[in-house]
Amino acid sequence: MSIGAPTEAPRWVTHALVPLINLALALIISGLLIFALGEDPFEAISILAYGAFGYPEAIGYTLYYTTNFIFTGLAVAIAFHCFLFNIGGEGQAYLGGLGAGVVGLAIGHWPSPIVLILGILAAAAFGGAWAFIPAWLQAKRGSHIVITTIMFNFIAAALMTYLMVEIFIEPGQQSAESRDFEAGAIMPFVHDILAQIGIDAGHSFLNLSFVLALICCVLFWFFVWRTRWGYEIRSVGQNESAAVYGGIMPSRAIILAMCISGGLAGLVGVNEILGVHHRLLLEFTAGYGFVGIAVALMGRNHPFGIFLAALLFGALYQGGQELAFDMPNINRDMVVVIQGLVILFSGALENMFRPRIEALFMRRARSAPAAAE
Amino acid sequence: MAASDRGREASPPSGAAPPALEVIGIEKWFGTVHANSNVNVRVAPGTIHGIIGENGAGKSTLMSVVYGYYQADSGEIRVGGEPVQIKGPEHAIAAGIGMVHQHFMLVDTFTVLENIVLGVEGGRMLAPSLAAARSELQRLERDYNLEVNPDAIVGELPVGVQQRVEILKALYRGADILILDEPTGVLTPQEVDHLFRILAALREQGKTIILITHKLREIMALTDEVTVMRGGEVVAQVMTAETTREDLAAKMVGRSVLLRVEKGAAHPGAAFLEVADLCVNDHTGLARVKNVSFEVHAGEILGIAGVAGNGQSELMAALAGILPKKSGHILIKGEEIAGGTARGARNVRAAGVGHVPEDRQHMGLVTSFEACESGILGYHRDEKYNGRVLMDHTAIVADVGRQMEEYDVRPPLPRLRTGAFSGGNQQKIVLGREMDRDPDVLLVGQPTRGVDIGAIEFIHRRLVAMRDAGKALLLVSVELDEILSLSDRILVMFDGEIVGEVTQSEATEQALGLMMAGERQTPPQAPTSQENTP
Numbered sequence: 001m002s003i004g005a006p007t008e009a010p011r012w013v014t015h016a017l018v019p020l021i022n023l024a025l026a027l028i029i030s031g032l033l034i035f036a037l038g039e040d041p042f043e044a045i046s047i048l049a050y051g052a053f054g055y056p057e058a059i060g061y062t063l064y065y066t067t068n069f070i071f072t073g074l075a076v077a078i079a080f081h082c083f084l085f086n087i088g089g090e091g092q093a094y095l096g097g098l099g100a101g102v103v104g105l106a107i108g109h110w111p112s113p114i115v116l117i118l119g120i121l122a123a124a125a126f127g128g129a130w131a132f133i134p135a136w137l138q139a140k141r142g143s144h145i146v147i148t149t150i151m152f153n154f155i156a157a158a159l160m161t162y163l164m165v166e167i168f169i170e171p172g173q174q175s176a177e178s179r180d181f182e183a184g185a186i187m188p189f190v191h192d193i194l195a196q197i198g199i200d201a202g203h204s205f206l207n208l209s210f211v212l213a214l215i216c217c218v219l220f221w222f223f224v225w226r227t228r229w230g231y232e233i234r235s236v237g238q239n240e241s242a243a244v245y246g247g248i249m250p251s252r253a254i255i256l257a258m259c260i261s262g263g264l265a266g267l268v269g270v271n272e273i274l275g276v277h278h279r280l281l282l283e284f285t286a287g288y289g290f291v292g293i294a295v296a297l298m299g300r301n302h303p304f305g306i307f308l309a310a311l312l313f314g315a316l317y318q319g320g321q322e323l324a325f326d327m328p329n330i331n332r333d334m335v336v337v338i339q340g341l342v343i344l345f346s347g348a349l350e351n352m353f354r355p356r357i358e359a360l361f362m363r364r365a366r367s368a369p370a371a372a373e
Numbered sequence: 374m375a376a377s378d379r380g381r382e383a384s385p386p387s388g389a390a391p392p393a394l395e396v397i398g399i400e401k402w403f404g405t406v407h408a409n410s411n412v413n414v415r416v417a418p419g420t421i422h423g424i425i426g427e428n429g430a431g432k433s434t435l436m437s438v439v440y441g442y443y444q445a446d447s448g449e450i451r452v453g454g455e456p457v458q459i460k461g462p463e464h465a466i467a468a469g470i471g472m473v474h475q476h477f478m479l480v481d482t483f484t485v486l487e488n489i490v491l492g493v494e495g496g497r498m499l500a501p502s503l504a505a506a507r508s509e510l511q512r513l514e515r516d517y518n519l520e521v522n523p524d525a526i527v528g529e530l531p532v533g534v535q536q537r538v539e540i541l542k543a544l545y546r547g548a549d550i551l552i553l554d555e556p557t558g559v560l561t562p563q564e565v566d567h568l569f570r571i572l573a574a575l576r577e578q579g580k581t582i583i584l585i586t587h588k589l590r591e592i593m594a595l596t597d598e599v600t601v602m603r604g605g606e607v608v609a610q611v612m613t614a615e616t617t618r619e620d621l622a623a624k625m626v627g628r629s630v631l632l633r634v635e636k637g638a639a640h641p642g643a644a645f646l647e648v649a650d651l652c653v654n655d656h657t658g659l660a661r662v663k664n665v666s667f668e669v670h671a672g673e674i675l676g677i678a679g680v681a682g683n684g685q686s687e688l689m690a691a692l693a694g695i696l697p698k699k700s701g702h703i704l705i706k707g708e709e710i711a712g713g714t715a716r717g718a719r720n721v722r723a724a725g726v727g728h729v730p731e732d733r734q735h736m737g738l739v740t741s742f743e744a745c746e747s748g749i750l751g752y753h754r755d756e757k758y759n760g761r762v763l764m765d766h767t768a769i770v771a772d773v774g775r776q777m778e779e780y781d782v783r784p785p786l787p788r789l790r791t792g793a794f795s796g797g798n799q800q801k802i803v804l805g806r807e808m809d810r811d812p813d814v815l816l817v818g819q820p821t822r823g824v825d826i827g828a829i830e831f832i833h834r835r836l837v838a839m840r841d842a843g844k845a846l847l848l849v850s851v852e853l854d855e856i857l858s859l860s861d862r863i864l865v866m867f868d869g870e871i872v873g874e875v876t877q878s879e880a881t882e883q884a885l886g887l888m889m890a891g892e893r894q895t896p897p898q899a900p901t902s903q904e905n906t907p
Contacts, residue, residue, distance in 0.1 A: 232753070238741045242750060245693070245750070246715075
């Protein structure tokens with residue numbers, strides 16, 4: 001091997017141990033902060049865990065948040081596979097909600113399965129279309145995707161405000177919300193389904209969009225690693241000149257990856273609009289698009305990792321609210337700080353410990369007889 | 374050196390002088406790779422010491438340890454007989470060790486003088502140190518026959534002169550021991566000669582020079598003593614005068630190797646690839662290929678010699694359909710193929726052209742992919758790899774696995790990451806992929822760059838076998854030896870133009886070297902070209 005040849009640590013170290021150490025560190029620092037605020041860190045952790053998983057409703061809300069994070073995490077990840085940094089998940093989710101909402105308003109009286117399927121397709125199509133413009137600008141004009149997608153978040157917010165205030169607002173209402181959808185456009189709540197088979201799961205926002213998110217995880221894996229489109233996207237992402245050499249058009253891969261990315265982000269609209277609010281409204285995206293970046297980073301752009309990371313963030317969101325409620329010295333902002341620490345350690349400081357830990361394991365592995373050559 | 378403040382080096386060379394540099398028991402691991410294993414080398418002062426070995430033998434690692442880029446896991450370095458701790462290049466420089474890297478560490482937009490004082494300006498204001506450097510530089514140039522204009526912009530200088538700037542940089546920092554890492558890779562034969570004269574002059578002035586190379590010719594021509602490395606270990610340290618090329622080669626690979634390519638006479642057939650008045654611009658719009666015309670026939674290997682950067686890369690890219698041509702024609706088996714960009718690459722491939730790109734890491738492979746994924750690049754749309762929606766992963770792994778067996782890729786594991794293979798094995802993955810389709814035309818760029826001797830032999834044999842099977846091969850290489858031993862006909866490219874054509878039998882290294890430096894072939898070229906000795 002030549003100098004500095006990349007040799008690898010065991011996969012479980014890279015994919016499990018390092019993220020866990022990062023997470024543990026974030027929790028330790030959070031614990032110190034909580035301690036400094038005069039609360040017991042261990043109690044805080046137990047409240048947080050109980051708030052996230054301790055009873056059926058808690059689990060329901062955790063999984064409801066998880067659903068959004070899976071969608072946005074997958075969205076960021078597919079773009080990452082093409083070496084694109086899609087910061088526009090927020091705007092794409094917003095537009096996805098618009099797509100779902102338009103379907104809900106227009107044909108809510110149709111049979112439910114048809115409406116829901118059309119709603120899902122519309123959400124994905126609207127989100128994808130919103131991502132198409134920055135993608136096209138990147139592919140054909142070289143406008144940097146980070147800049148354009150950020151700008152498109154603002155444009156999406158402005159557009160939605162305009163549409164809500166001018167067009168979709170329910171006549172005679174003060175708040176910028178549409179009328180409620182008819183029954184056909186309502187994604188069934190999981191607790192309602194469980195109630196039908198005799199299980200009492202309380203009341204939470206968790207709806208069948210969660211199943212859609214899980215399906216998306218599986219499809220994501222097949223798409224990225226087992227189709228030629230995924231192959232082409234990854235080729236362009238990993239080595240563009242090799243892709244061109246291999247007859248792959250980078251512009252097409254970029255546009256495809258971004259449209260899928262936007263489509264996945266748009267599915268947040270299904271969870272929020274068809275699943276929870278059952279009407280069009282403003283600001284339902286609540287930063288899910290941005291947290292998706294951390295989810296994708298932590299999940300190493302792999303659907304299973306993204307599922308776990310999304311679950312973690314779902315738990316932090318749900319358990320954090322409980323924490324803010326139960327501990328007088330810890331307010332909502334403090335919970336955001338804890339979430340921020342997790343993002344910081346598992347995302348931004350990702351490479352702080354990785355090299356050292358991996359080196360440690362490679363040194364150990366070397367005591368085993370080295371392979372030939 | 375005058376500018377240095379070291380006292381240690383002044384120790385009297387009385388009696389048996391201690392070695393200028395001695396490394397004792399150096400151990401270095403990279404992950405699970407044992408890059409240096411108990412390496413012991415003694416370099417006598419005032420000599421040129423060669424370190425030779427295949428790629429990956431540990432030469433560069435050893436020198437990186439000496440220069441402080443890496444810390445050895447264990448072992449000792451002694452300079453002038455005294456142990457030194459080298460924790461970084463600054464320590465090495467302080468100990469009187471200078472290094473000329475394979476890829477120059479120069480700021481292209483600075484003048485020679487500015488580059489030389491970079492990092493040792495000595496003071497807040499630049500003018501006094503530049504003035505001091507100028508007089509010192511003049512002295513160095515005088516002493517060592519290093520002609521360089523101190524006010525020239527480095528980026529505008531020829532590569533050979535840039536290398537001289539690197540040497541001056543090291544000398545200016547007071548180097549008594551100069552390490553040169555593969556210094557001749559980018560030079561014309563004439564520039565190599567000049568470099569060798571400089572190194573000989575340095576030796577006469579008492580400098581110690583360590584030359585890292587994998588070229589036996591250079592070792593034999595220049596060095597006093599040579600250390601042979603293989604697989605991270607020193608396998609021999611011998612006086613150059615007491616050894617032979619064949620002996621060194623055998624020590625490098627651990628067995629006797631075929632240095633010459635055995636091949637019979639070519640039997641050229643129809644022209645498979647015709648190029649007429651081809652002009653190609655690179656992506657910055659610079660004309661890189663100018664009115665080039667040639668034909669490659671079935672059953673022959675046409676070699677294109679030239680110093681890297683004279684348009685060969687752009688020519689290859691245009692032929693492969695990647696780079697759009699500005700004007701002219703490229704006919705593949707009589708048909709013009711629409712080229713330019715990715716779609717062009719696909720069309721050309723579909724027309725039966727294989728392409729082994731010059732730079733496998735940046736073009737031929739995706740190093741982060743599994744070998745089986747790299748092994749289908751360009752053919753990933755083929756029916757045999759695809760189902761209706763999903764790719765047939767089993768078929769891909771099986772097919773690439775078969776190719777890897779056939780082309781002797783070690784280890785033949787299609788699920789291993791491409792980047793985990795050594796350079797030679799990566800190259801064999803590319804060759805396997807491109808040759809397995811049995812293309813009528815094969816474009817081959819630098820087939821053995823960074824490839825060890827054992828693999829070179831294998832690759833050369835496969836290329837000749839392909840020629841004998843009636844295929845047309847176009848070979849671009851900066852290794853003159855390779856061009857000379859493989860090609861049936863040789864074209865020389867200089868500054869985007871074909872400046873000469875010779876057949877293999879009438880080609881000499883010297884004649885080619887002159888043409889590579891831009892000297893046009895005189896039309897009634899006599900087979901002997903001895904008259905144009907410099």
